[in-house]
Amino acid sequence: MKKSLIALAVLAASGAAMAQSSVTLFGIVDTGFAYVDNASGNDSVYGLSTSGNATSRLGFRGVEDLGGGLKAGFWLEGEIFGDDGNSKGFNFQRESTVRLSGNFGEVRLGREQTPSYRKTSSYDLFGQAGIGQFMGWSDWGTNSDFQTRVSTADASNIRASNIVSYYTPNFSGFTGGLGYGFDEQVSGKNGRYVGGFVAYDNGPLSIAVSYDQRELLGSVGPVATAVPFTGSRDTLTVGASYNLNVVKLSTILQQSKYKIDGAGSEKFNAYALGASAPLGAGEVKLQYALYDQKAIDSKAHQISLGYVHNLSKRTALYGTVAYLKNKDDSNLGLAAKNLGSNLTGPGAGENQTGVQLGIRHSF
Template sequence: QSSVTLFGIVDTAFGYVDNANAAGDSVYGLSTSGNATSRLGFRGVEDLGGGLKAGFWLEGEIFGDDGNSKGFNFQRRSTVSLAGGFGEVRLGRDLTPGFSKFISYDLFGQVGIGQFMGWSNWYGTSGDANGIRSSNMISYYTPNFSGFTAGLGYGFDEQTSGKAGRYVGGYVAYENGPLGVVVSYDQRNLAADVDRNALTVAGSYNLNVVKLNAIVQQTKDDVPGASDRKVNAYALGASAPIGAGEVKAQYALYDQKAIDSKAHQISLGYVHNLSKRTALYGTVAYLKNKDASNLGLAARNLSTGGPGAGENQTGVQLGIRHSF
């Protein structure tokens, strides 16, 4: 009698990362979300007539390795929305409009050790400063006009003074046939008077045998009375179907201007589909930090840090993804 769709993914992987800290120790165990983010959600759409639809979406992350030891919530997405010929308006916590498009332009889908790490909490920031999601957001998505789409979001700061936490951003995309191009601009007010601005451009072209993807992103923190903190990040990838599977290779560069240091990342992955819903996968990633750069690979729920300034790190994930 209910109109709810219950859905989710459990993706758990054996993971290994060498140089997982500055002492050079390695770590291995179970990590989560190596190929797709583990999740549990409830969503539904109601037809209101006249082309109008109401919908809700509640989705939280699953940590299959420890059973969500920090508790379950709906911080992946919790929205109520109205959609029609005019597009869709959503209220609540959600992906920022731009990020929601870019996920498919990263060959590793913004998860696991192979992922492009441009959306990170650069320079000691935390939480939504990474630009991936916003709470207290009103967002608008246009209909699809022959491949053109756009989205806009405004996340309220809810402060009595100042505007720490405020988000505003949007994207424009053209996706038609083999070609896809997205441009987004996002701004978030970090604590105090620090603004973070991110300009991201991504494109993909499907040559049938091989699909090529690229991301170019500049993240810039405006810090009053100090020089800007800038990160220029780049990704270039290629994927190809092989039987029931897919191979993929991606190169990423993180040019951390504020510390005048670069990091290079090479990621190789193979996904073997057992069915539409279930896949086995393996990923290898190598991260080469230069000068003061101390980035680390992102193996979810496997506690790893940077390998130390200028040190390298290699990681492996072998896992299973099951959707329901």
């Protein structure tokens, strides 16, 4: 009898512990047909690609209730490629963090999207995926008068490794986040990141401002005679949206400045203006983007039209068409992920058109 009571007590205790912890497997598989003209040497590229509407991913997240409003958690997430099954292997470079949260907010340690990018990128109507996406967070350092070849990983400031991040609670619609990514260098500070955002969300209005800086190390000049340089990339972004119910308006204003030590600076401005509206069982969206590459005195215009049709809460069909017009020395290309190995910019001053049709399933 005593043994039975002890066994029941152990089961009850373990059940209580399990009730306080949870682990969730989640993901998205997004695969579709893609076509891009004038992709390489005036040739077209077509076939299957991935992440046309949302980035395909596989992840694990968990949380443990420590009591008193304190919670511990983790998040492991890696990108998957629906078209070829991750031929180069799977990793957790999208996110790998451990977290502690409470009434004070949340602290995260590891690798993740930078706080500055996480909030202001949400104003891109195409969700930073597919050929329609706003491309302001490009690595502009590879497209400049200095012919800069940046060797720092994550030079686009989208993600950072070795980062400590803090996110505030919601104060009557106001939120904020800060992050510091360690360079972990014996000398110098190549790769170090610091940045954050402040935002206000209240009913139909949402607005956010972010700023970040990443220290860079690269080379300047022709390959044969290139010389090393040190410097930084500073990016200021303002994003806003307003929901009128029948239509939602969204905008992004951004400036990225490359400061090359002893050699001045270069600016790249990017702007987006879009509108989305419910249509049937889905949503139609239209977005215009301007990329003013002052460093090379060139511009590019992008217009994107898309429709997402929801078959259920987890499954949707989508279609996107985008047109990119490069002017002068601009050589930007549409982002059709994993569409062969020949997808490049169309050439300086050349134009490019792309189409994507696919299916997205989340779990």
